[in-house]
Amino acid sequence: MSVSIDITGLPPERIVFEASPLAELCITLHVLSEPGHHPGPAGWANATAGALRQDLAERLCEADFLWRHAFSDLFMPYSGLRGGDGRTGRTLAEELDQLDRLDDDQFVTTALEFTCLAAYNTGAPSPLADRATRARALELATARGPRQLDFTERLLKDPASVRAWVRRLLEDCDDAFFAAVWREAEPVLAADTRHKTELLRRKGLSEALAEVSPAVTLEDGGGLIRIDKLTEGHTSAVDPAVGPGLTFVPSRFGWPHLMVLHRPGWRPVVHYPIGSPQLPPPASVELLKLRLEALAHPVRIQLCRSMARAPHTTGELAGILGISAPEVSRHLGVLKKAGLITARRRGRYVNYQLDVLAVARLSGEFLEGILR
Structure with missing residues (x-):
């Protein structure tokens, strides 16, 4: 699973690395709403949330579906x-x-993105003009709570007033905490964009992408960028309807999220974290899938239990579990393909042992994979 960006024929000067204060504000609002996703700035989140004026905190709750679970494309206008x-x-x-x-159609459709995620890749009718889309938006807003329903009803009835309300909310966030955050973050983000821009100029796009994230790769002879994510999507950076362009936006608060704006009719944007913890490169979505499937079988769990204690041969494992050696070999093959066991030959025998570090990292890889 992945999101791909067609860049065939895209002029090199149309690929840019730039910081975005509004995108970074979105991430800080997300951190305030979901501090569990971001253990690094948890102290900042707790202190900032505790210092918010009550009226501002209540207004943030009213609109938090713009950044809590899905990052609204409104923050990359x-x-x-x-x-x-x-x-x-x-x-x-x-x-x-x-x-x-x-x-108004762009603003409302994007603000109510949670109502049309299933149609994100293909686009959906505006709820301002389509009765079914409007009804669906209200239905989903009802399920999320009375504040979200009120916000959605006001947005559909009077987009102009809600647009002004959202702008005032974001300006108040700037006054309350974000201006201080941006003063510290801007030099760091500017340094990253300068470095990536110079890397792109001197060594090419593949080298620049490698420093964005191991999950971002250049394929098809340089005509396609693929981002490894637990979603499917495709967009073009050379759509004549919107003009050529691809923007990479760094975030100081973003880890572990790697976001890709691939909405039809919009230029693609890759929003990537910098300064992430010094961990091993993230497992690909395919490897994560293999590992979870490998551990889903009760026989393989029993094999892992035995191999976690000491190395064993196929014959020893067959004797412990009371099954045939060929059956053990088939299960070991699945675990080995998933990178969960190691094999070491000693004379005529091969000893299999659980890779404890790989299994220990699995929970973190799973969390990073689904949040990426």
Whole structure:
């Protein structure tokens, strides 16, 4: 599973690395809502949440579906501006101005993204014009709570007032905590974009992508970027309807999330974390799937139990479990393909042992895989 970006024929100058204050504000709001996803800044999140004015905290709860579970593309408006160049703004105010320039259909459809995730790759009718989409938006908002329902009803009835309300909310967040966050983050993010831009210029896109994330690779002779994620999607950076362009946006607070904006009619954006913990490279989605499936069988769990205590041969394992040696070999093959056991030959015998470190990392790999 992956999201792919077609870059065939994309001019090199249309691939840019740029910081985005509005995208970083989105991540900080997410951290405040879901501190469990981000153990690193948990102290900052607790202190900041505790210092919020009550009215601001309540307003953040009202609109938190924009950043809690799914990252609304509203926080990357430069991608959707028709006739724009896909470039980020230098300041939060500039990017809020870009947000104001989205038309009502773009704003409402994107704000209510949680109602049409199943149609994200193909697009969905605007709830302002389509009765079925509107009814679905209200139904899902009802399931999320009275504040979300009220927000959705107001958004569908009077988009202009809600757009002004959202802008004031984000400006108040800037006053309350984000301005201080951005003063510290901006130099770090600017240094990263300079480094990646220079790497792109001197060594090429493949080298630059390798430093973005091991989950981002260049394929098809340089015509396709693939991002390893637990979702399927495809977009183009050379869509003539919106103009060529691909933007990479770094985030200081983003780990472990690696986000890809691939909404139809918008330029693609890859939002990637920097300064992540020094851990082994993340397992691919396919390897994660293999490992979870390998451990789902009761016989293989018993084999793992035995091999975790000491190395064993196939014959020894067959005797312990009371099954045939060929059956043990088949199960060992599955575990070996998943990278969960090691094999060492001693004379005529091969000893199999559980890779304890690989199994210990599995929970972290699973969490990173589903949050990526």
